[in-house]
Amino acid sequence: MAYKNEEKRESLDHLQVPASLETFIAELPERYENGDINPEIENQIDKEWHTFRSGQKKTRFKKKMIAFSLSSTAAIFLLVGSVFVSPAMAEFASSIPYLSSLFKSKPLYEEVQEALDQENYEYGSLGMSISDKEISVRFEESEDYYKEVKPAVEDLITNILKARNNDAYKVRVFYDPDAGKLQELPNKSNEIEEQEKDFNRVTELTGEVLKEYGHPIEGIGVREGKIYIDYIPSTEKRIDEMKSDITNKLKQEGFTGYKIKLYLYNPEHVEREGRILPLFHTITEGLTAKAEYKVSGVGYTNKRERFYMVVRTTVSSKDSNRKEVVERIEQAIIDFLQTEEAQKVIQDDIYEIEIESKDKKVLKTIKN
Incomplete structure (x- = not known):
């Protein structure tokens, strides 16, 4: 589906955040833990948020938030734990394009690896499978150590997935004492x-x-x-x-x-590939991470005049819910590719994205 680049979205880097909103976020984790959130603060946040939204409409820009330049812990706590945040704050969180929230974050594998290493866990290997929707950690040295740390490792990775709104992946922590041993190769003829x-x-x-x-x-x-x-x-x-x-x-x-x-x-295609691959990786991780998109994988080719991607789904071309699934995928991609960050990456290049059923039928085509 072709669409126009009607309005470029601007970040909030130069947009003033209401003072009480900043205070609210900074104190949010501790105050909710203590159960002493004052309803008056939430009411004030509501008022300032609606004033903030009104100001947006006057400028005719669709603003999007990347970060408040506050504590990352507080920000994650706010966005992921928005079930207990006021309706205005929930509205604000939901206005952030899903894929854009992943674009500047670390890849999932890298974040999990750094978290495990920071806790000094002595694991044998870390694996990530898009097709199986699984993060796996293998221990191979001591079974007693494995049993001791397994619950904490599972919780650590599960919390990372929740923070990234990833509800499709499962966590597998297992013990394999033979995995690290070198297998004896047969003598070559x-x-x-x-x-x-x-x-x-x-x-x-x-x-x-x-x-x-x-x-x-x-x-x-x-x-x-x-x-x-x-x-x-x-x-x-x-x-x-x-x-x-x-x-x-x-x-x-x-x-x-x-x-x-x-x-x-083609040397020009190589330069294009280097620029657009980060967008591809974001789309891949984001669409495979949420169960609602029903995406089994994403592929690309850079050999054409267009940068071509195919989004493979688990729905059949005859499924009754295929239309709503495709619409959700399409909207997530369009919202992301129309952001200012994505437009800077794409430049004047042409791309084509096909959403494909599990029986290899093209359900939707997105072009610029």
Whole structure:
């Protein structure tokens, strides 16, 4: 669905926050814990919030909040625990685009890892699976230690998920004493060892030619009778000469019969990909994190004139609720991509996003 970039949203970085609102947030965690929130404060917040909203309408801008520049703990406590906040504050929290709230935050995996490390937990590995909607922590050293810390680790990760409005992922903390042990590899046959030596030498010789042409050697892959080469720009005009030089160099050492396949890239697309990937990661994490979106995964390709994404759902093209699910996904994406931060990233690039059913039918297309 095409849409117009009608109004750019501005952050509240230069917008004054009402004084009592700032005080309310700063004191919120402790005061609610003590049960001494004064209803008069909430009434005052309501009045100032509605005044604040009225001021917004006069400027004809749709404002959005990223942060109050206050304590991050208080801010999270306010937004996530808004079930007990006044109706005006709840309205304010709900006005923040969901995906935008994730855009400047750390990736989920990174946040969980830092939290575990900060508590000095001695775990073996941390895993995150989008397809399984799972965060997993494996312990492998001491079973007694595992049993001791398991409840705290589960609570730690569960609280992080709640703070990020992530209700789709589950937490699995488990013990596997054999996971960290090196498995004994069977002895390789002489034939396989010789083949590996040949492949390694073919890789070296191919790399020598690539260096002469000024290209990196990291993208070389060798299989029986085939050489795959990545990281060659589409602006390279000497493709045939380069292939010929590789073939001749291999023949000098007795390697014949290799077919060479080059995968070219557009330098402009690489720059575009570097800019837009953060948006892709935000959309992926945000849509897979909430059960209401019913998203199983998100993919992209950067080889077209457009940056193309596909959002894969778990609904069938024949499901009765497919329309409302698609509308929720569409609105979340549009709200995010129309923000000032996203528009700065997108610049003049064209994108296309398809929302797809589990039976591979396109349910909606979003374009700019």
